[in-house]
Structure formats: C-alpha cells, structure tokens
Amino acid sequence: MTYRSSVPRIVIxxxxxxxxxxxxxxxxxxxxxxxxxxxxxxxxxxTYQPFLPEAAAGNLEPRHLVVSLRAVLPRxxxxxxxxxxxxxxxxxxxxxxxxxxxxxxxxxxLVFAPGSISRTLPIPGLAECGxxxxxxxxxxxxxxxxxxCLDLAASTIDETVRRRALTFVFVGAGYAGVxxxxxxxxxxxDACRYFDGVRTCDMRWYLVEATGRIMPEVGEDxxxxxxxxxxxxxxxxxxxxxxxxxxxxHIVLSDGAEFDADTLVxxxxxxxxxxxxxxxxxxxxxxxxRVTPLLTVEGTDYAFSAGDCxxxxxxxxxxxxxxxxxxxxxxxxxxxxxxxxxxxxxxxLRPYRHSYAGSVASLGRYKGVAQVYGMKLRGxxxxxxxxxYHLSRMPTxxxxxxxxxxxxxxxxxxxxxxxMGALAxxxxxxxxxxxxxxxxxxxxxxxxxxxxxxxxxxxxxAGRP
Ligand SMILES: Cc1cc2nc3c(=O)[nH]c(=O)nc-3n(C[C@H](O)[C@H](O)[C@H](O)COP(=O)(O)OP(=O)(O)OC[C@H]3O[C@@H](n4cnc5c(N)ncnc54)[C@H](O)[C@@H]3O)c2cc1C
Numbered sequence: 001m002t003y004r005s006s007v008p009r010i011v012i013x014x015x016x017x018x019x020x021x022x023x024x025x026x027x028x029x030x031x032x033x034x035x036x037x038x039x040x041x042x043x044x045x046x047t048y049q050p051f052l053p054e055a056a057a058g059n060l061e062p063r064h065l066v067v068s069l070r071a072v073l074p075r076x077x078x079x080x081x082x083x084x085x086x087x088x089x090x091x092x093x094x095x096x097x098x099x100x101x102x103x104x105x106x107x108x109x110l111v112f113a114p115g116s117i118s119r120t121l122p123i124p125g126l127a128e129c130g131x132x133x134x135x136x137x138x139x140x141x142x143x144x145x146x147x148x149c150l151d152l153a154a155s156t157i158d159e160t161v162r163r164r165a166l167t168f169v170f171v172g173a174g175y176a177g178v179x180x181x182x183x184x185x186x187x188x189x190d191a192c193r194y195f196d197g198v199r200t201c202d203m204r205w206y207l208v209e210a211t212g213r214i215m216p217e218v219g220e221d222x223x224x225x226x227x228x229x230x231x232x233x234x235x236x237x238x239x240x241x242x243x244x245x246x247x248x249x250h251i252v253l254s255d256g257a258e259f260d261a262d263t264l265v266x267x268x269x270x271x272x273x274x275x276x277x278x279x280x281x282x283x284x285x286x287x288x289x290r291v292t293p294l295l296t297v298e299g300t301d302y303a304f305s306a307g308d309c310x311x312x313x314x315x316x317x318x319x320x321x322x323x324x325x326x327x328x329x330x331x332x333x334x335x336x337x338x339x340x341x342x343x344x345x346x347x348x349l350r351p352y353r354h355s356y357a358g359s360v361a362s363l364g365r366y367k368g369v370a371q372v373y374g375m376k377l378r379g380x381x382x383x384x385x386x387x388x389y390h391l392s393r394m395p396t397x398x399x400x401x402x403x404x405x406x407x408x409x410x411x412x413x414x415x416x417x418x419x420m421g422a423l424a425x426x427x428x429x430x431x432x433x434x435x436x437x438x439x440x441x442x443x444x445x446x447x448x449x450x451x452x453x454x455x456x457x458x459x460x461x462a463g464r465p
Pocket of ligand 1: 013014015016017018019040041042043045046047048049050051052053081082083084113114115116133134135175176180273275306307308309324325326327328329360361
C-alpha cells in the first residue's frame with residue numbers, strides 16, 4: 001500500500017553526517033508546507049566522528065562533539081529508535097522504539113543514510129575482548145579505560161597484572177586507527193607523571209596492520225613520515241601482520257609474537273550498516289546501496305542514499321566509488337537535499353562530483369600530518385590545519401564556540417586525568433551499601449578496600465575502572 005497525504009513526507013534514516021546535513025539543508029530550502037521531514041536515529045544526537053580521537057585524549061569535552069538533533073532541527077520530526085526494515089515496495093520504514101510498540105512510518109521520499117559499522121573478522125576472542133572506535137561512547141570508555149589501566153599499574157604489586165595493564169594494542173592503521181592510538185598514547189604519556197612508578201617506557205603500544213603501509217589516505221612519503229614519528233615515540237608498529245587470536249586478552253600475532261594486553265582496539269575499517277541487507281534496496285557486491293550520480297537509489301526516483309552505506313559513483317575517477325569519509329558525506333548531503341527539493345518541484349537534478357581534497361590527521365597535541373590539494377604538511381602546521389578544517393565543518397556556532405573554548409583552556413591547563421569509568425555503573429556503590437546493610441556488618445574502611453580489591457583488575461579489563 002502506498003502512503004499519500006497532501007503534504008509529501010520525507011523520511012531520513014540515520015542522523016549522522018549525511019542525515020543531519022541533509023535535514024539541515026532541507027530546513028533551509030523547503031518552503032512552508034512544501035514537505036514534512038521525519039528523521040529516525042538510534043541516538044538523539046549526531047556525532048562528529050573526526051573529533052573522537054581528541055575526545056578520547058581529553059582535549060575535547062565529549063558533549064561538545066555531539067549535536068542535539070532536536071536542537072538543530074526544530075522544523076523536523078525526530079524519532080529516536082532503530083530502523084529495522086526499510087521497504088521500497090510499500091514505502092514504509094519500520095522502527096523499533098527504545099520502549100513500547102514499534103512504529104511503521106510511511107514516506108513519499110526516502111533518504112537512506114545509516115552509515116557503516118566496524119568491519120570485524122571471526123578472530124577468536126575479538127568479540128569478547130576488543131572494542132571499536134566509532135562512537136562517542138567507545139571514545140569515552142577508552143579514555144577511562146586507559147587511565148584506569150595506569151591506575152591499576154600504579155597500585156598493583158603483581159608484575160603480570162601490571163604488564164598486562166600497560167599493554168595497548170590497536171589493530172588497523174587507517175587514519176582512524178592511527179589518530180586514535182596517537183592521541184591516546186600522547187595522553188597516557190602525559191598522564192604517567194601522576195602515577196607512581198609508571199614510566200612512559202613501561203607502556204607498550206602496538207599498532208598491527210595487515211598491509212605493508214599505514215594511512216592509505218595519504219601519499220607514500222607522508223605515510224612513511226608518520227610511521228617514523230610513531231616509531232620514534234616508541235610505538236611498536238607491525239606491518240604485514242595480522243591479529244590471530246585474543247582469547248582471554250592473550251594476543252597472538254601472525255609474526256609469532258604472543259603477549260597479554262588489557263586493551264585491544266579494533267580499527268580495521270568499516271562495512272555498510274547491516275540494515276542495508278534487511279531492506280529491498282539494490283546492493284553492490286560489498287553490500288552498499290547502489291546509487292546513481294544523482295544520488296537516487298538505482299531504479300527509483302523517490303529514494304536517495306549517500307555516505308558510508310552507499311556506492312556513490314566517483315565522477316572524477318570513472319569506474320570507482322567515493323571513499324567512506326566525512327568529506328564526501330557532507331558534500332553528498334548538500335547535493336542530495338538539493339536534488340530532493342528539485343524532484344519535489346519537478347526541476348532538473350544535478351550529479352554529485354567532488355575530487356577528494358586529501359586528509360588531515362592529528363597525532364597528539366601539536367603533532368599532525370596533512371595532505372590537502374597536493375600540499376603536504378607535517379607537525380604543528382598539519383595539526384593546526386586539522387583543527388581549523390574540522391572546526392569549520394562542525395555544525396552550529398554554539399558547538400564551534402564550545403570546542404574553541406576547550407582548546408583554549410587546554411593550552412593553559414594540564415589535562416584532566418580522572419578516570420570516570422564508574423559512570424557506567426551508577427548503582428554499584430548503592431548496591432554495595434545495600435548488600436553490606438543486609439549482612440548487617442559495617443566493615444571498617446580498610447576491610448572495605450580489601451574486600452573489593454580482587455574485582456578491580458577484572459573491572460579494568462572490562463573497561464569499568
Ligand atoms: C574515529 C574516526 C575518525 C574519522 N576521521 C575522519 C576524518 O578526519 N576525515 C573524514 O573525512 N572522515 C573521517 N571519518 C569518517 C567519517 O566520520 C564517516 O565517513 C562519516 O561519518 C560517514 O557519514 P554517514 O552519514 O554515512 O554515517 P554516520 O555519520 O556514521 O551516521 C550514521 C547514522 O545512522 C544511525 N543509524 C545506524 N543504524 C541505524 C538504524 N538501524 N536506525 C536508525 N539510525 C541508525 C547512526 O546512529 C548514525 O547517527 C572518521 C571516522 C571515525 C570513526
């Protein structure tokens with residue numbers, strides 16, 4: 001059954017880069033009463049992912065790199081829930097809300113933008129011990145976890161526990177992996193001074209990459225330079241090496257190395273969101289939605305898609321598709337919104353065309369690497385360019401100002417080194433108190449600490465320092 005109402009309804013699935021920027025543009029372009037826009041996202045905010053490494057390193061307040069969808073999209077209806085199925089046939093989006101009965105949302109026009117998820121492999125122990133680096137929750141968790149590991153290393157008298165706590169493994173050396181590792185290592189290096197007996201040389205940071213080079217997003221020479229910088233910092237970068245097993249945090253690499261590590265971060269690329277497979281949209285061999293250069297889903301004139309979940313033809317490189325990046329996502333969103341409005345008005349649609357400008361990456365405070373429009377920058381200028389470029393892309397003046405303030409404060413004050421991992425378990429203390437009350441045994445302060453000590457290492461491992 002096809003839904004129709006007097007005012008056409010546009011449903012956007014996914015409120016990330018593509019979804020949010022499309023909705024922002026539609027808000028500006030649509031005349032009153034021309035169409036109503038509904039945006040569905042699991043979260044009620046958009047995450048500016050390129051700032052995740054800086055948030056993990058404590059240079060940015062995590063709340064400042066997320067944008068409230070309700071605040072920036074006052075003319076759109078926001079539905080917080082998970083889209084479970086999108087049908088082209090009957091033009092409906094099935095949504096599971098966080099509570100209560102599911103909803104079926106009919107649409108006249110669809111924007112499909114659920115992005116991507118971490119591309120994992122069936123490696124023993126990976127699902128149990130690893131963590132990705134795509135969400136603000138993961139970034140905050142990792143920051144707390146790394147600081148918790150330093151805390152544990154400074155407190156324990158067991159050398160095995162200490163060594164394991166101070167071993168950090170990152171798998172995948174694209175820019176996301178390199179940035180995440182470099183920023184966290186920089187933070188941990190800075191933080192060591194506060195942890196008794198933990199020296200920077202006690203920490204072991206590994207970057208494991210299956211191919212023969214790091215950062216394919218920049219040229220060979222810039223990648224070489226970055227590799228050299230990481231190694232100079234003592235980071236053990238292993239090229240042409242794969243993670244073979246991580247059972248019980250025991251890491252086994254394909255080059256024969258074996259050791260225990262409390263921290264395993266998986267940053268080995270992305271794959272289209274599995275939602276694409278549960279829809280009747282046309283897919284390519286990699287599971288991405290097949291779209292035309294006009295960003296319409298192949299075979300339709302009412303469904304659009306772009307970003308990490310879509311195979312967008314790269315008109316500047318015939319035969320290729322655009323890479324999954326914020327740079328393309330933002331520009332595609334703009335073109336998509338304009339084409340959607342043109343469709344509504346019966347006007348001509350225009351193709352998406354953008355030649356990749358290059359990449360900027362931060363490698364810790366005042367360190368970076370950038371290759372933009374053929375210009376190569378290293379160290380401070382690259383780091384500065386990374387910050388200014390991404391700041392300019394961040395939606396709303398409010399967020400820009402807050403981020404600028406975070407950076408300014410960070411110039412004058414030392415980093416915060418408090419691990420707030422307990423935030424994930426707000427009831428822990430109360431449960432403990434209630435349990436102790438039930439036993440009617442009021443333990444002395446020293447006894448309390450002793451009783452809880454054995455759980456501590458396990459909590460750190462689980463990321464709950
Ligand atoms: C650590 C990191 C650093 C990066 N740095 C850079 C960089 O420096 N430069 C650059 O160009 N790119 C960078 N990227 C890549 C860039 O962030 C992505 O390419 C971009 O976010 C893709 O946009 P998107 O809209 O397709 O997906 P996303 O921004 O991921 O948005 C997808 C949205 O869909 C929602 N969603 C998912 N499933 C459902 C569902 N079933 N129902 C409802 N909603 C759903 C999600 O909650 C999310 O909000 C980085 C990525 C990461 C992880």
